[in-house]
Amino acid sequence: MDPIIASASVIAAALAVGLAAIGPGIGQGNAAGQAVEGIARQPEAEGKIRGTLLLSLAFMEALTIYGLVVALVLLFANPFS
């Protein structure tokens, strides 16, 4: 494999995961903060809030996972090598 392609792929993989983690990180922080606020206001709704929170957190996490899939493709199944 061409060393330039190899190094570019490694850097691209790192960037893919790193950049993909920013947005969902902010989003998950927001969602968790709002959920805590909601529980503090209405402690009796905790179960419902927790279920919805977990589901939406998993949706946000999926966006990072897309970045991870791209990174894994670059590292293990590179189409350009």
Place this chain on the structure above:
Amino acid sequence: MLNPAYLSYPLPLAKLEVGQHLYWEIGNLKIHGQVFMTSWFVIALLVLFSILATRKLDRVPSGLQNLMEYALEFIRDLAKNQIGEKEYRPWVPFVGTLFLFIFVSNWSGALVPWKLIHLPAGELAAPTNDINTTVALALLTSLAYFYAGFSKRGLGYFAKYIEPTPILLPINILEDFTKPLSLSFRLFGNILADELVVAVLVLLVPLFVPLPVMILGLFTSAIQALIFATLAAAYIGEAMEGHGAEEHG
């Protein structure tokens, strides 16, 4: 690109192999044998549990029957919440199959010590670790919601493509492609990421340190199974009710 031998380690449990498969050739088809073996194992496990739980039915459930009734009620509530009180019943088997298969697959990858069984190529892992499995499940979901929409609303189903305005037609068509794509990638990426993280940690520190990550992995795998089933049910419900109709809560 990364040489798999580079990542191997004297311990048999600490090996990382991505993109290595045990190929079986059937006719002109090349299939990934290790995925078939583990999914047969999962299917056999599910069938065995169902038979054992329903062999001696009691009016007051106990033991295994109790567990299975709990699982059934859980799936029924899930379908009822997403599809709606009136239409959910015929879709409980589909949603339940998706949920149970994905759940048991994910957990089998984490709980069964597959790596002790040595294969000539590739390695045994959760069936959902392979993108082909998840794509198949996602395409099945697509077919299911198309069928649900057609059988319920006939040709009027196509009206949803030009709702609320015909300008959104391309986006609405694109949505039919992104739904299976995101479903399959989400499941595949989560399970593969989980197994990779555990494998890397086992590679670095083989004792005790990977345990919390493994437990986190069990949690995320269960959540992913729940999400896949919930989304499948939500898509089916959405296809049947149409955009103009009342929102379900």
